[in-house]
Amino acid sequence: MEETLEKILKTYHENSGNIITILQDIEKNFGYIPEEAVNWFAKKLDIPASHFYGVATFYSQFHLKPRGKNIITVCRGTACHVKGSERLINRLCLELDIPEGEETTSDLKFTVEKVNCIGACGIAPVTLINNTVHGRMTIDKLIKEIKKIKSE
Amino acid sequence: MEKNIIIKVCMGTGGVASGGEEVLEKFKEMITKSGLNVKIDTKCNAQKVGCRGFCSKDVLVDVIVDDVKTTYKHIKPDMVEKIFNEHIINGVPVNEWLAGSEYNDFHNKQTKVVLSHCGDIDPEDIDSYIAVGGYNAARKAILEMSSEEIVSIIKNSNLRGRGGAGFPTGLKWELGLRIKSDVKYVICNGDEGDPGAFMDRSVMEGDPHSVIEGMIICAKATQSNYGYIYVRAEYPLAVKRLQMGIDQCYTRGFLGQNIFGSDFSFDLKIFQGAGAFVCGEATALMRSIEGKRGMPSPKLWRSAERGLWEKPTVLNNVETFANVPKIILNGANWYRKLGTDRSGGTKVFSLSGKVKNTGLVEVPLGITLREIIYDIGGGIEGGKDFKAIQTGGPSGGCIPAELLDTEVDYESLAHAGSIMGSGGMVVLDENTCMVNTAKFFLEFTQAESCGKCTPCRIGTKRMLEILERITSGKGKEGDIELLEELGNHIRATSLCGLGMTAANPVLSTLKYFRDEYIAHIKEKKCPAAVCRDLITFTIIEEKCKGCGSCKRVCPSDAIRGTRKSPHRIDKELCIKCGSCFDACKFKAILKV
Known part of the structure; x- marks a missing residue:
């Protein structure tokens, strides 16, 4: 270090x-x-x-706790909200067993976080999986992506 | 015969997310391959371009053969080979993939000034910008014009700050020039924090040099030698392309000492934000560049007098700067005539939400909301009814159908209870709950409140609690009045723009959609069937075919039933996620 x-x-x-x-x-x-x-x-x-x-603690970019190996960021901008991003987050936390108020799984494999808007509103709802932008996300697509990461 | 062939692949954030990079690679591969096997004399060049604004049809690809442009939509890597063989080699366009009239309509009804080069030039290549007249304005400003002349042109053009507040740019620059100081700064505000807005991102990614050029002109006009571009952390591609642009300018002598061979010097740096919405506010942004918590300060003096490190600072938005080179080249009159009496020029909006054509839209100020949504946006997605349009992000409001003929400019939108803001426009349809929408924005401002002043810190928290109560079916008599009272107080007493406008989404929805609030409070019903605590899902027996799709997607095993016989939902176990509703092909699930 x-x-x-x-x-x-x-x-x-x-x-x-x-x-x-x-x-x-x-x-x-x-x-x-x-x-x-x-x-x-x-x-x-x-x-x-x-x-x-x-x-x-003022800026959202900084984290005081270690984060997961895989980071899934769900955009919570207006366009994404209107197109159902809240449901994506709820389902993700359920699927990965992340308790309410937490962001990271206990085995440090996954972190699910929200971002205010990544500015790709034309292809909402948008999710970043390890920094790759995925547009027009659905629960089905999201679950498939998680399975893919888990099996790697 | 030699054919001149150019292929342009959209590589904005939207394009990349839809697979733009793979498409570009495939084209390059085909070009190399054909060079070996196929003998045709072509000058073939595949390049990346920035966002062209029509993100809902990404990946967009232009194939230009001897100046005849054909645009394809929704292109995937496996479609490239066919386009290459049929169109580029045999000269016959692949008709079924053409973007067609929809694409042309979307663009033809716009007036492109700021976006004129976006999606056309390679944003990572300064020569591509110079080829379309880039840096002629800066050269002219530096070598042939006095600071006073530049200020006077900008004043006459009627250009107003595109960040939202609409302060006349020329006046700001005049003040910046008048104040004497050994060190002065020019700052570009690229902290586009409004959720639902991506105009500035697209300009920074698609035409970064226009922003840099605008800043050079502003530096000359205000006699400032140092500049910063503040870009939010969430825009990595914008940072990369701006940095490339700045480096190229230093190499060419457009930035640094003695630019364009004159005795004027200007240094420009990027500062990357760290994720705080309030940093879009000028004083907070400057504290952030200084490395501190980005908290706004009371406006005892203008930034042009005392700004960054207490030095005179002129701060403008990305889009404002991007307009400047065009005004210098085409004159103040040309620009002023594009807009209304009160505000000159065009404005870029990001149109998103429940509208057919989502993307960037640049229109002259004074156009009506109806024209934007229906003529350019193509109307509401899926044949649903229009309910409202949200403008100005969390500081703005919702405008209902009866006001669709409102002209878009700073004053008219404020009159309708919203603001123009930086240019986000999110279309809401009949399936949107307005109370939920108001709650969504308040959650946002509440979380982003810096906590410095009490009305904003505590007031927004109390308002949010009331909205949470209402949307979970625990609303009380008097809640609406309390929301209005709190909202008006917060507006009147907050320190900065964030607090002063935080209540707008609530107050505007209360004004136009009061009956929805009443339905939530009195009948404990959500008319749009959105608020989770107020809806139930049931299976209509007669319509259920027993296919089991709903059962398979249910995350809480709440659906029971055997194949080919009607299923049912166990209300105790149902978490109301709505997955079954989406999965059912027979519309057998009722959401009320």
Whole structure:
């Protein structure tokens, strides 16, 4: 971990970065914001850890808990809502056995999350499965995709 | 005889999601193959283009043979071979896959200014932009015009901020020029956060250089040497293409020191947002670039006086900047004549929801909602009845059928209880519950409220609780009045635009669809059969053929029955997900 953090620190100095760019780099490298990483930067830069957490909890891009290996993002934009995205989420959580209020399965295989709008409203409802955009999603198609991932 | 053949594959987010990349690869493969086996003299070139706006028909492919353009719709990789052999080699278009009159109607009724190059040029190649006159406006502005001249043209064009508030762009730039400071900034707001809006994404992905060029002109007009493009985290393709564009500009000397050989310098950087709707608000956006929590501040002074790092800052939306090069080249009069007396030019809308033709629509201001929905959008999907159109995202409202002849501009939409906003238009049909829609938007603003001011933080929470109560059948007498009271207070006392407009979806639906609220509260019924707690699913025995499709899709094993005899739903086990309703081919499931 130390090595990666050093690299992030170097980019921070080179590009006159700030807390947000540091957190974005941490998230990119680890998939979430580990406490150790925040403490490490707090010490190195002499910025209170609370400042990092203040920013990290403000923006939805940052996650404080480890996330699943496969990430399914359901768009909750207006067009997707009108075309039934709420039902997709309900069914996904049921299918993957994710308890209410949680996002990730206990075996860390899947994370189901919502996004405000990815701007592909013309092909709503839209779902991202590991960053690939799938348009005109249906419950059937979604279940098939999950089965495919599970069997891999 | 040498034929000049160009193939264009739509590679916007919509195109890529529908398999654009595979289609492009297949074309390239066919071209290479034919070069070996088939002997024809062709200059054949397959390129990627940005979003052309008609996303419901993706993947769209243009085949241009000696300037004759043919457009195909819904193209899959396995269809490429036939198109290649029949059309490109033998010269006979594959008729059954043509996009046809629908495609032409959709485009012919629009007036394309901002989108004129989207879907036509390769967004990743600066030469493709230069070939259509790109950077002529910036060169002219830098080398031949004074800052005052640029400001005066923009003022005369009547261009108003396309981000939603509609502030006259020329006035903003004039103020930016007048304020003296050693450091000044130009910011492009690409934090398109409204759910249901994707105009800016398409411009950034399809014609990124037009935004960069607009910013260079603005920098000259306001004498600013530094710029930022703030792009939201959810738009990775836009970030990639803008970055490529910026790099290309530095190489050509269009950005950096002494641009176009003049003594003017302008540096431009991208800042990627981290996912917060409120960062679309100017002061919050600037805090975000500074690396802080994106919370708005009271507007004690204009950003043009004190903005980013307390320095004078001119901030405009993506679409506003994209208009600028065209105004410089074609003149203020040309642009002003396109719109209405109060607002010049065209506006791009993203038309989505329950309408036949979804996609991007660019129209002159002053057009009616009816023309957009029926003439361009092709009417309502599946022959259903129109119920309302939602404009302006979570800050806007719902406009009912009786106001369909409203002219689209900043003032008329505000008068109808909505706003123009950044340009999202979501069509709602008879199967949409208006209370649920209002709840949907309030959930959104409530979650995105930054928490700084009390009316927005707590007021929206209380309103949402009331709406949750109503949609779950626990609504009380007086709830409607309480919603109105709260809504008006939040509007009057919130700190920033997010709070001030948060109640709009509720207040506008209360104004036009009050009876739906009353049905939820008094009769405990959802007229559109959407709210889960207020509906039941039953199987109509006479219609059920006992095929078992519903039983197979039911996630909670609530459906009982043997093959070829009528099934029934166990109400205790039913979770009302609606899967059976969708699966039944005989319309034997009743949802009330």
